[in-house]
Amino acid sequence: MLRLITLCIIITVWFEPTWAQNIEWSNPQKIKNKTLYTQVLGETQSGIFLLRCKDNEFSNGLIIEKYKQNLSLDASTDLPITINGLVERVLLIDNFIFAFIAAKNNNTGNVDVLVQKIDEALKPVGMPTVLGSIPADQYIDKRHIQVKTSSNKSQIALMFLTKNQQTGILNLWLYNKQMQQVYAKQFNLGQQAKDVYVTNYEVTNQGNAFVLIDYPKVAAQNKKSDPRQFFLFGYYLSTDRMLQYAIGNDSLFVEDFTLTANNYNNTVNVFGFYAKPGIKGLAGYFYYRINAQTAVLEQRTFNALDYWNFYATYVGRLGEKQQDLSDFYIRKIIPRSDGGILALAEKYYQTRQVYTYYINNFPQTTTRTIFHYDEAPLINIEPTGEITDIKWIKKAQSSSNDGGYLLSYTTVPTTEAIHCVYNYDNGNDNDIYISSFAFDGKFDAKILVKSSSFNAAIIPTEYKQLNEKTVLICTIKDKRFALMRITF
Numbered sequence: 001m002l003r004l005i006t007l008c009i010i011i012t013v014w015f016e017p018t019w020a021q022n023i024e025w026s027n028p029q030k031i032k033n034k035t036l037y038t039q040v041l042g043e044t045q046s047g048i049f050l051l052r053c054k055d056n057e058f059s060n061g062l063i064i065e066k067y068k069q070n071l072s073l074d075a076s077t078d079l080p081i082t083i084n085g086l087v088e089r090v091l092l093i094d095n096f097i098f099a100f101i102a103a104k105n106n107n108t109g110n111v112d113v114l115v116q117k118i119d120e121a122l123k124p125v126g127m128p129t130v131l132g133s134i135p136a137d138q139y140i141d142k143r144h145i146q147v148k149t150s151s152n153k154s155q156i157a158l159m160f161l162t163k164n165q166q167t168g169i170l171n172l173w174l175y176n177k178q179m180q181q182v183y184a185k186q187f188n189l190g191q192q193a194k195d196v197y198v199t200n201y202e203v204t205n206q207g208n209a210f211v212l213i214d215y216p217k218v219a220a221q222n223k224k225s226d227p228r229q230f231f232l233f234g235y236y237l238s239t240d241r242m243l244q245y246a247i248g249n250d251s252l253f254v255e256d257f258t259l260t261a262n263n264y265n266n267t268v269n270v271f272g273f274y275a276k277p278g279i280k281g282l283a284g285y286f287y288y289r290i291n292a293q294t295a296v297l298e299q300r301t302f303n304a305l306d307y308w309n310f311y312a313t314y315v316g317r318l319g320e321k322q323q324d325l326s327d328f329y330i331r332k333i334i335p336r337s338d339g340g341i342l343a344l345a346e347k348y349y350q351t352r353q354v355y356t357y358y359i360n361n362f363p364q365t366t367t368r369t370i371f372h373y374d375e376a377p378l379i380n381i382e383p384t385g386e387i388t389d390i391k392w393i394k395k396a397q398s399s400s401n402d403g404g405y406l407l408s409y410t411t412v413p414t415t416e417a418i419h420c421v422y423n424y425d426n427g428n429d430n431d432i433y434i435s436s437f438a439f440d441g442k443f444d445a446k447i448l449v450k451s452s453s454f455n456a457a458i459i460p461t462e463y464k465q466l467n468e469k470t471v472l473i474c475t476i477k478d479k480r481f482a483l484m485r486i487t488f
Contacts, residue, residue, distance in 0.1 A: 021434070021448065022487040026071035028480030038474045038481075040464035042092035046120045047074055048472065048483075049097060051090050059086045059144075064097070064122055071483050080124045081116045088113075089147035093156070093177060095120055100147050100158070101128065104136075111139045113158065115179055131158070132173060132184060138162040140193055150205045151263045153177070157203035159211060161193055162186075168193035172209045172235055182207055185235060187242050191215040202261040202268065207237040208292050210268050212247075212259055224277040226253040232270055232288070236295055243295055247288065252276055252302075256328075257286075262335035266292045269341050271333050271381070274302070281326035287385040289339055299339070301385025310377075310390065331376070332411050334418065339383035342418065344411055347374040353400075371404035373397040378418065378437050391443050393420055393435045408460045412471045414488045421448060421473065421486070423457045432458055448486075454478055 037056045041049040048071070052063040062079040079087070085103025092098075097118040105112045111134045117125040145160040158173040168189040174182040189196055199212040214230040230247040247270060248254045257272025270288040275281065282305055289299040305325060327349040334342040351370045356363050376393040397407040409422035417438040424433040424447075432449035449456050455478050462474035473484045 020488070023449070024071060024485040024487075025477065026067065026073070026483035028477050028482040029073070031476070031479070031481050038459070038462045039090070040462065040472050040474065041090060041097065042464055043466045043472075044092070044095050044120060046095075048466075049092055051079070052076075058090070059088070062087060062090070064090075064118075066120070066122060067483065071485060075122055077122055080118055080122060081128070082124075083114055083116070083128050085114070088145040091147065091149060091156070093149065093153050096125070097122075098156075098179075100131075100145070102145055105133070108133070109136045110134060111136060113145060113173075129179060131175065131179065131181070134162060138164060138169070143193075146198075146201065148201070148203055150203050150207075151261070152205045154205060155182070155203050155207050157201075157209055159198070159201050159209070161196060161198070163193040164188070166192050166194075168196040168215075170211065170213070170233065172211075174203065174207055174209065174237075183237065185242070187233070187235075189213070189215065200258050202259060204261045204266070204268075204292050205263045206266070206292070209235045210259060210261065210290075210292075212257065212270070214254070225250055228254075230254050230257070232259065232268075232290070234268065234290065234292075234295065236292075238293075239295075241295070245288070245290065245297060247272070248274065248286065249302075252283065255282060256330050258330050258333060260333045260335050260341070261292070262337070262339075264335070264337040265339060267298065267335070267339060268292050269333060269335055271330065271341055271343050273305075273328060273330070273345075282328055283325075285379075285387075287341070287381055289383070299383065299385055303385065303387070328377075331408070334411075334413055336383075341381050343379040343381060344376065344418075344420070345379065346376040346408060348372065348408075368400045370398055370400050371402070371407060373404055373407040376409060376420070378420075389441060391435075391437050393422065393445070395422060395424060395433075397423065397425065406457050406459060406476070410458060410460045410463045410471070410473055412465055412486070412488070414469055416488065417442075419488065421458055421471075422460060430455070430457065432456060449484075456482075456484075458484065 037053050039051040048067040050065045064079045065076045066074045068074045081099055083101050083103045085101045088100045090099045099116045101114045113131045114128040116128045119125050143161050148157050156175045160171050162169045168191050170187045172185045196215045201211040203209050211233045214228045217229050232245040235242045252274040255273040255275050259270045261268055268290045272286050273282045276283040284304040287301045290297055327347050328345050329348050330345050332344045349372050352367050354367050356365050374396050378391045380389040409420045412419040417436045420435045424431050429451040431447045431451050434448040435445040457476050459474045465471045469488045471486050475482050475484045
């Protein structure tokens, strides 16, 4: 069977999975408006660290919390930084917390990028260190500096856009764990910065950086051609080269795509859905695999998605009227050690309802937005780009005017299977479900937490996989905030 190690799957012997889970809860806390959103930073031997904020930007007004191993709250305090600026990212690396900040330098007028080191007692270690400076006339205040680590946390990468006479510049900075700079590179994109969109980026354990970028086509296009062009930019440290790989072609529209770095076999994988002119919904998918050492494009596949084949394993769909394959978005792709991938997607769309109510006998009209998160396929793709299996999470979630805060699902890859945890409303009860996909093709869906025990719902985007068998998920339990730790 395929076993997962650091998000890569290694081929081994098939076995019968048990999928037993042990669940632990923290004591519920009263929800405060100023700490509505949470990021789980990670875990050390001394405890578990969380970041809390009143909005999902996590740029100011941050609170950092430390929990003991038994999930009891140990400490809660304002993030200990003295710089008046925007927090771009907070990371837990080894036994220290690093807060990355962008702040205007009153002496130079430029924008400095700084890092503040914080210890496990939530105390600052020394003064903030300046990593680099961005000229004020090149800085784009609406563009965040994106900070990521490599899989083994040996590399810390900063990626951001600046402008040079309105031309977009791609910036890639790389640091080691001691925050010593490895490189700082700039690449002129030849497009106005406002037209450039970055979908995702990754850094490998070797320090190579890969960025998915799209911007408008230079020449005027007709309605039968996608007005935007899509690229994977790859910077290779050993050769000091930036290469550009075109994604898609002129006969299709790129609907959604993302990438992942496979550090087991040193490749980068790009997966996406495409549509065709005049046809509603998805027409197919594409798959690219690039060797992250040699920069060679090893695989480029475009395949059609037939409706009936796509839904073949979705019981109840085949007898229904055919629907279009619209509104499917990629949530995550997990690389396999043999060069294939597992792609997790979801059907997502919004509807708007206009309704009338009366105040003092005068009609008032307002609109509410309904967020829909429906069925979710897990797609198994071979190194050749061929789909060999599709499994489904069968759900129909919806909520109004909340951004879908409790909707979608949390993905947990383990050595036995890929587990998806989500809230399920069957019309009577609101249970927490888990769907498990074993790498030998077996599938199971069951209730993880029964609503008859207590009222609980996970917050799917607020979680952290602590190790290959443990995940920590933020929840709302009996209308209070609580942590749920699942051990597989």
